[in-house]
Amino acid sequence: MDLATVGGLVACIGLILSAMLMGGSLGMYIDVPSICIVLGGTTAALFIGFPGGQVVGAMKAAKNAFVAAKDSPDETIKLLSELSNRARREGLLSLESAAEEATDDFLSRGLRMVVDGHEAAAIEEVLFGELDKITERHKTAIGVWDGMGAYGPAMGMIGTLIGLVQMLQNMSDPTAIGPAMAVALLTTFYGSLLANIVGIPIANKLKVRSGLEIASKELVAQGLLSILAGENPRFMVERLNASLAPKDRLQDAA
Numbered sequence: 001m002d003l004a005t006v007g008g009l010v011a012c013i014g015l016i017l018s019a020m021l022m023g024g025s026l027g028m029y030i031d032v033p034s035i036c037i038v039l040g041g042t043t044a045a046l047f048i049g050f051p052g053g054q055v056v057g058a059m060k061a062a063k064n065a066f067v068a069a070k071d072s073p074d075e076t077i078k079l080l081s082e083l084s085n086r087a088r089r090e091g092l093l094s095l096e097s098a099a100e101e102a103t104d105d106f107l108s109r110g111l112r113m114v115v116d117g118h119e120a121a122a123i124e125e126v127l128f129g130e131l132d133k134i135t136e137r138h139k140t141a142i143g144v145w146d147g148m149g150a151y152g153p154a155m156g157m158i159g160t161l162i163g164l165v166q167m168l169q170n171m172s173d174p175t176a177i178g179p180a181m182a183v184a185l186l187t188t189f190y191g192s193l194l195a196n197i198v199g200i201p202i203a204n205k206l207k208v209r210s211g212l213e214i215a216s217k218e219l220v221a222q223g224l225l226s227i228l229a230g231e232n233p234r235f236m237v238e239r240l241n242a243s244l245a246p247k248d249r250l251q252d253a254a
Contacts, residue, residue: 002068034187041155058144065205077240077250080223084233106217110224127221138210148199156191160184
């Protein structure tokens with residue numbers, strides 16, 4: 001679990017609830033029609049702007065914002081170094097067992113192609129082609145959550161305008177203007193909450209997760225091509241380290 005995501009979400013909701021309770025009861029901030037306009041309208045707008053499958057896929061992808069990154073770059077390089085040493089000692093065919101044991105599908109497929117004796121150019125084309133497709137899928141999911149960040153406040157403003165029109169058509173009772181205005185503003189409040197606590201933060205976290213995953217898979221692809229070329233494991237580690245920040249590098253380049 002990503003404690004930063006969960007902690008930030010809890011802290012944000014807690015601060016907002018505290019401020020609401022200081023000014024009165026929570027009941028005054030609840031309006032069912034406003035909630036329906038914001039949530040229902042935003043959801044409908046997402047299905048207008050994106051194919052249904054992409055919206056559903058983006059909802060499923062949201063779990064990645066709450067899950068910590070699996071492997072750090074130095075662990076990936078360490079694994080590749082071990083595979084390279086094994087290939088130099090026992091030959092490329094010895095990597096077949098590693099392909100079966102690998103928990104990462106990308107690494108497993110790459111190892112199988114290496115073991116099967118495919119040309120380096122063909123393996124490179126397949127691996128980096130898959131990376132391009134993964135990047136496209138990630139961008140689609142991120143776009144849906146960014147869309148929520150854009151549509152939420154817009155739906156809130158629409159709800160506010162509806163409420164203002166209804167209020168202005170009933171000006172005969174001045175005492176009702178204040179409460180009516182408060183209800184009208186609640187839709188803007190809901191839209192802002194949806195965008196700035198849910199949509200935009202999740203989109204940003206998914207961007208970070210996507211960057212880390214693509215970078216990790218690029219290390220795997222480059223490492224496998226290095227193993228296939230018979231490079232010295234120490235040189236391979238140094239070459240892979242060069243693409244990383246100093247804190248992420250494997251220090252024991254054995």
